Amino acid sequence: MKPTGNQNNDTKNRLLKSACEVFAKKGFRIATIADICKGAGTNIAAVNYHFRNKKTLYVEAWRQAFNRTIESHRPDGGVPADAPAERRLYGRIISILQRFSEMDSYVFEVMRKEMANPTGLLTEAMRKSIEPLQEELHSIVRELLGRKATEQQVLLCQRSIKAQCFDPMNWEQHRRRLEKAGIRFGLAAVKFPIETIAEHITRFSLAGIREIRRQIENGTDKADRLAGRKSRAMKVSK
Amino acid sequence: MKPTGNQNNDTKNRLLKSACEVFAKKGFRIATIADICKGAGTNIAAVNYHFRNKKTLYVEAWRQAFNRTIESHRPDGGVPADAPAERRLYGRIISILQRFSEMDSYVFEVMRKEMANPTGLLTEAMRKSIEPLQEELHSIVRELLGRKATEQQVLLCQRSIKAQCFDPMNWEQHRRRLEKAGIRFGLAAVKFPIETIAEHITRFSLAGIREIRRQIENGTDKADRLAGRKSRAMKVSK
């Protein structure tokens, strides 16, 4: 009933929304303004009017979606800062997974596309948004590994955890596509609830970290156990 | 200058090689035939002549590159089939990492691009090539977890391992880009040798698997430990 006043933000917001969807689905280069505008029910020139050009729309859409996602889920997963490190780790993990799983969170899909086909337009924005999360995770891992752990050991463990968290992001969409195509195989075929995954990752990783810590404190270098008396390349016979 | 005789195959091979590079760098849609032909030193029409169209070239190039990669590294990482499961796991892991790290192996980069922006053209080829690897990994994990483990538990552990293996693939390129741009932060800044990574992943994952197995055999369900008597959101203190 207030066609104009609302039309204003409406069109712009519809464009942002449609842009999120299309950019998430196709990535910057392949997405077309026409697609986005069709989704928003506007003229192609509207993008130019509201955002100057495709690039700006891309950045704006991502930023807005990112902020929405950030606000909807606390990065600590609801675990208080004075909880034991084990529980805080779980909080981090489930927080990441929750964000990924949001239906309207195209943020991570765009990030994946951006990493695969970088435009450079989100580099800074992504850096700023990811860095604090990584730092917090780093300090948790450091706490769990103890003072004696080298920085390299902390980083490797951090990576292992992060890899497991990001993994669903990488495969979920692929899984859906295969499913749609009627193809099912191995891992790609199964979908677990978020909590199940989060608990698995936490448990699995905590065990890994404790193992590393044990070695550190026992002085047993990892080379002893796996590659042992063999050459580095492990081309060894039994 | 003009080898005349087998110019035929030469041109075709140069096209395949150039196609690998360009497709790996840009993905199917963004790569242009002109780019590829420039890299191969041929006329644009050559693609249509030798491969009918861009799509066929894409599939052929990937298939060829995949086969080359397959041949150069055994999927067991040199570990004999009768070695203990722990060692075979290491073999699998380092085998994957080695393949990723090959300079001329554009296979995985194309896979990443394909997963980010699916053309559907490689779906079948990728499935066929990945499935056996996954099955082998699956049986190793199954062996390590023991008979009592549910299929879900096996799959979750398998995922954890796979995620850690694929992680370098996902970040290495990103890391290089950031480095080039002079940006360094956290994980993205560090590069470890393959063996170090492989050993870490193996050790970390074996600990995780043992932990899961212990619980299975002790009958302690994971829910007990992490989310335990608390609400799902884990807002409770112990």
Place this chain on the structure above:
Amino acid sequence: MKPTGNQNNDTKNRLLKSACEVFAKKGFRIATIADICKGAGTNIAAVNYHFRNKKTLYVEAWRQAFNRTIESHRPDGGVPADAPAERRLYGRIISILQRFSEMDSYVFEVMRKEMANPTGLLTEAMRKSIEPLQEELHSIVRELLGRKATEQQVLLCQRSIKAQCFDPMNWEQHRRRLEKAGIRFGLAAVKFPIETIAEHITRFSLAGIREIRRQIENGTDKADRLAGRKSRAMKVSK
């Protein structure tokens, strides 16, 4: 901030001023309404509101600027009508040059652009404004050449004078551009004061006119002297 009352005329005048500048700089077609409105600090729609469309704004802006210029410099250059023809010629010449050199007189720049890329919109206005100047110059030259001169001879001399007067207009802007680009060569590099130029043109042209008059009165046709007994192409030596 908002003068409220005569905002009306204010906005309109700011638009006219900005239009002058932008049209002078870019010409009708290349100048954009957006440019003009930015310069005037108004909304794009203001042009349509106040002037109906771009074309009308163009004509109005030029007409207004032309009138301003006309008023600021008398066409006789301050030389009384009963002065000798030589002095009146000087007056005309310096009057033209003065008008060209006015910083805020975009009139001639627009005329140049209009002559280069005619829109046809100013044809009539330009004709009306230039005609009287030409007629006056014509009568001066006629007076200097004497009764015996043919109309053709008068016109040729008039052209020679006018060409020299308009020359600075044609080159001054070009000169500035080259200077900005660091290029200097020949004529384009030098800038003389207006009076110097006016005096030169007057002296130079008076000599030319006297020469023509002498021939007329001596009955020596110009063909005698230059192309003389030679072929039209003048391939002959004397």
Place this chain on the structure above:
Amino acid sequence: MKPTGNQNNDTKNRLLKSACEVFAKKGFRIATIADICKGAGTNIAAVNYHFRNKKTLYVEAWRQAFNRTIESHRPDGGVPADAPAERRLYGRIISILQRFSEMDSYVFEVMRKEMANPTGLLTEAMRKSIEPLQEELHSIVRELLGRKATEQQVLLCQRSIKAQCFDPMNWEQHRRRLEKAGIRFGLAAVKFPIETIAEHITRFSLAGIREIRRQIENGTDKADRLAGRKSRAMKVSK
């Protein structure tokens, strides 16, 4: 009958020709590729194929047209280098006029447009092509004025001559347009044969130059005669 071999250069040349016409008529910005291609009977994409883009086509078309013009008329107008300076001056003048008047010489029309709405694309090319002509003219004027003349005096005379030569270029097209519109007034209405104009300019200018020389040698400064006892600005009464 040789559709291909000829088609090759044919299309390219047709594009160049059409580009000359359209660019001359409208200038770079306003001319459209579509226009040019319609004139050449080709597809729009042909421009991209043969010339990469509009800019390159612009430069190529002008350069080619310029060279054609240069070749068709010697810059000395057929007057031998050892002829007296007066005759060489005539040669220069008629050479310029001839070039202007060539029907297929769009060169100067493009130059005018370029000077009115500079793209900067021809700056260097124009400089290179004009410079030698100016230098030759300069040396002729210097010779006619004698050793005692200052550089400023030479430049002013050179300008006067050049202005008269370029004048037809500036007005001829305008005249045609007016004529077409049925408007006739003053100078713009008349068209003289080239030789008549050239002879007039030569005679007129030679008289001017001689006058300047006379003053130089008599030591009578120009201020004596025109501005005389009056202020520099010549605001004087009778």
Place this chain on the structure above:
DNA sequence: AATGAATGAGCCTTCATTCAT
């Protein structure tokens, strides 16, 4: 009186494909 919003038309450019040797 004035303006934010919206749009249709047009332009330059890119690109995969086809054609004619």
Place this chain on the structure above:
DNA sequence: GATGAATGAAGGCTCATTCAT
């Protein structure tokens, strides 16, 4: 066997104008 030439289709962007307050 191989290629230079040509093209239709589509994309991003610009801009004068119109609309609805």
